[in-house]
Amino acid sequence: MKRRYFIYFSYKGTAYHGWQMQPNGISVQEVLTRALCTILRTNLEIVGAGRTDAGVHAKLMVAHFDFETALPSEFDLVAKLNSFLPGDISIYKIAEVKPDAHARFDAISRRYEYHIFTNKNVFKNELAVRESDKLDFEAMNLAAKTLTKFKDFTSFSKLHTDVKTNNCQIHHAEWTQQGDEWVFTIEADRFLRNMVRAIVGTLFEVGRRKMNTDEFATVIAAKNRCKAGVSVPAHGLYLVDIKYPDHIFIN
Amino acid sequence: MKRRYFIYFSYKGTAYHGWQMQPNGISVQEVLTRALCTILRTNLEIVGAGRTDAGVHAKLMVAHFDFETALPSEFDLVAKLNSFLPGDISIYKIAEVKPDAHARFDAISRRYEYHIFTNKNVFKNELAVRESDKLDFEAMNLAAKTLTKFKDFTSFSKLHTDVKTNNCQIHHAEWTQQGDEWVFTIEADRFLRNMVRAIVGTLFEVGRRKMNTDEFATVIAAKNRCKAGVSVPAHGLYLVDIKYPDHIFIN
Numbered sequence: 001m002k003r004r005y006f007i008y009f010s011y012k013g014t015a016y017h018g019w020q021m022q023p024n025g026i027s028v029q030e031v032l033t034r035a036l037c038t039i040l041r042t043n044l045e046i047v048g049a050g051r052t053d054a055g056v057h058a059k060l061m062v063a064h065f066d067f068e069t070a071l072p073s074e075f076d077l078v079a080k081l082n083s084f085l086p087g088d089i090s091i092y093k094i095a096e097v098k099p100d101a102h103a104r105f106d107a108i109s110r111r112y113e114y115h116i117f118t119n120k121n122v123f124k125n126e127l128a129v130r131e132s133d134k135l136d137f138e139a140m141n142l143a144a145k146t147l148t149k150f151k152d153f154t155s156f157s158k159l160h161t162d163v164k165t166n167n168c169q170i171h172h173a174e175w176t177q178q179g180d181e182w183v184f185t186i187e188a189d190r191f192l193r194n195m196v197r198a199i200v201g202t203l204f205e206v207g208r209r210k211m212n213t214d215e216f217a218t219v220i221a222a223k224n225r226c227k228a229g230v231s232v233p234a235h236g237l238y239l240v241d242i243k244y245p246d247h248i249f250i251n
Numbered sequence: 252m253k254r255r256y257f258i259y260f261s262y263k264g265t266a267y268h269g270w271q272m273q274p275n276g277i278s279v280q281e282v283l284t285r286a287l288c289t290i291l292r293t294n295l296e297i298v299g300a301g302r303t304d305a306g307v308h309a310k311l312m313v314a315h316f317d318f319e320t321a322l323p324s325e326f327d328l329v330a331k332l333n334s335f336l337p338g339d340i341s342i343y344k345i346a347e348v349k350p351d352a353h354a355r356f357d358a359i360s361r362r363y364e365y366h367i368f369t370n371k372n373v374f375k376n377e378l379a380v381r382e383s384d385k386l387d388f389e390a391m392n393l394a395a396k397t398l399t400k401f402k403d404f405t406s407f408s409k410l411h412t413d414v415k416t417n418n419c420q421i422h423h424a425e426w427t428q429q430g431d432e433w434v435f436t437i438e439a440d441r442f443l444r445n446m447v448r449a450i451v452g453t454l455f456e457v458g459r460r461k462m463n464t465d466e467f468a469t470v471i472a473a474k475n476r477c478k479a480g481v482s483v484p485a486h487g488l489y490l491v492d493i494k495y496p497d498h499i500f501i502n
Contacts, residue, residue: 012373057374087376122263123308123378125338 002066006095006103006244007032007046012088013057014126014235020051028052028089032063035084039077040067049103049242050110053194055234057127059113060092062242064103101248109171110191111241114184114200114232121180128181129236135207137175137182143206143216144173144184147199154223156199157192166192166223173199187241194231202229253317257346257354257495258283258297263339264308265377265486271302279303279340283314286335290328291318300354300493301361304445306485308378310364311343313493315354352499360422361442362492365435365451365483372431379432380487386458388426388433394457394467395424395435398450405474407450408443417443417474424450438492445482453480 009032017025021033033046049062071077071094081091115128124130147170154166170188177183184200202219205211211219211229219227260283268276272284284297300313322328322345332342366379375381398421405417421439428434435451453470456462462470462480470478 010373012376082371087371087381088373090371090373120333120338120341122261122339122341125263127374130338 002068002099003070004064004066004097004099004101005071006097006101006249007036007063007065008092008094009058009061009063010090010092011058011061012126013052013055015086015088016054018052018054018056019048019058019061025054028058028061029063031085031089035081036065039080039084040072042067047103049107050191050239051193052237052239053234056237056239057235058239060241061239062103062107062244064097064101066099096250097248098250101244103242106244106248107190107242108245109187109189109241109243110239111185111187112191112196113238113240114186114196115181115236115238116183117181119180124181126235129233131204133204133208135182135204136209137177137207139209139213140203140207141175143203143211143213144175144186146213146217146220147173147186150217150220152223153192153195153220155220155225155228156195156202157225158194159225163192168192168195175203185240196237197231197234198225198228200236201232204232205229253319253350254321255315255317255348255350255352256322257348257352257500258287258314258316259343259345260309260312260314261341261343262309262312263377264303264306266337266339267305269303269305269307270299270309270312276305279309279312280314282336282340286332287316290331290335291323293318298354300358301442301490302444303488303490304485307488307490308486309490311492312490313354313358313495315348315352317350347501348499349501352495354493357495357499358441358493359496360438360440360492360494361490362436362438363442363447364489364491365437365447366432366487366489367434368432370431375432377486380484382455384455384459386433386455387460388428388458390460390464391454391458392426394454394462394464395426395437397464397468397471398424398437401468401471403474404443404446404471406471406476406479407446407453408476409445410476414443419443419446426454436491447488448482448485449476449479451487452483455483456480 011028016028019028021027021029044065046063046065078091116131117128151167168188172187262279267279270279272278272280295316297314297316329342367382368379402418419439423438
């Protein structure tokens with residue numbers, strides 16, 4: 001009988017055309033699928049909890065795959081995958097779940113971070129976005145708080161996507177200083193495509209005092225992508241956590 | 252009258268064929284020289300405090316260049332250089348020195364770090380070296396201490412280099428744990444080519460208990476490169492500081 005497994009991993013997105021397999025570039029999904037198929041000597045598909053765009057990183061990403069039996073016990077599968085995979089993809093663990101559990105549909109919430117730094121730092125070049133404008137983070141945090149009061153985030157969505165609704169429940173949204181970085185943390189039940197980068201770009205307008213908190217709320221209420229600020233670059237964005245209900249796990 | 256300036260900067264070495272200008276690849280020296288010449292609208296040469304090999308990083312590197320007058324005051328040269336340069340080279344400051352001061356010959360001491368991490372970390376892929384063997388850092392620190400008792404480091408030198416002497420005075424050599432990394436810090440008046448990477452490779456032999464402290468001392472005393480361990484990879488190595496006497500600076 002077929003069994004289903006969740007695989008937990010991280011990746012540095014710099015070298016990849018995003019998570020999703022595609023004809024025009026190498027994706028994390030493709031590299032990971034190839035590694036799993038090679039080591040398990042089978043053909044299988046990996047279903048991700050969501051997509052990340054080209055250049056976006058994941059401190060934690062989850063996906064599921066099916067395998068006809070228990071996983072091999074004669075070797076450490078996680079260690080073997082980590083040896084096989086390149087240095088920019090790393091597996092944390094693999095856990096069995098119920099056969100109908102789904103990495104995407106069963107996710108209760110997702111958390112993203114957006115990292116910026118103000119002084120040029122050669123070692124963060126691909127890992128955060130340099131923002132040399134002086135930003136008013138207090139104003140940005142006031143505006144960020146209003147995000148939790150809205151449901152429809154059409155204003156921060158890519159146009160013409162195929163989702164049925166643009167409703168999201170944002171639980172938390174906050175800028176914090178972490179060493180020489182400012183980090184925007186946002187958690188919601190779901191995110192629309194491009195949503196975090198559009199939110200951060202619009203908060204930058206607040207930080208530059210070109211928009212106040214009321215105007216920020218008006219942008220959301222307008223349900224019109226053209227009202228929001230420009231999207232910020234991909235390489236500051238990290239998927240950092242995905243939560244699932246306990247009952248989908250076996251043991 | 253010609254004036255001489257010291258320029259302080261950092262770089263991530265991943266994309267470069269080392270510091271030194273060369274025909275077969277792009278070097279930090281080349282990119283920096285081009286930036287300075289373009290902004291100052293002149294031809295000039297930059298003399299580095301030393302070389303770093305391909306892939307080696309610098310948290311701090313120093314070089315000197317000559318310019319016929321005072322530096323332009325109508326714009327911020329450091330800021331302009333940082334805008335012009337790619338994200339993996341960053342300028343800290345430019346300071347005038349006496350006309351006969353020399354970035355290489357006047358350096359009193361240099362400090363390097365070698366960074367390793369034990370658990371796979373996708374974000375450190377190019378910034379430290381993963382070492383999955385369990386290492387005995389206590390033994391490695393005992394052995395490292397003996398380095399300060401020797402003068403001739405032929406055993407850790409590249410063969411057939413053109414230096415007159417292989418004598419170095421090592422002031423300090425120590426492994427410390429920093430977060431999820433182990434960092435080897437070594438300071439000396441000068442270093443031979445490949446010396447730090449050969450020392451770290453030989454200390455790894457001690458850490459793996461294939462060599463004890465006495466045997467490590469014997470390797471140094473042998474003055475024979477063939478006795479030492481293999482060189483460790485470039486991307487764990489950082490030049491971190493270069494010290495100069497106060498009297499070479501103007502003001």
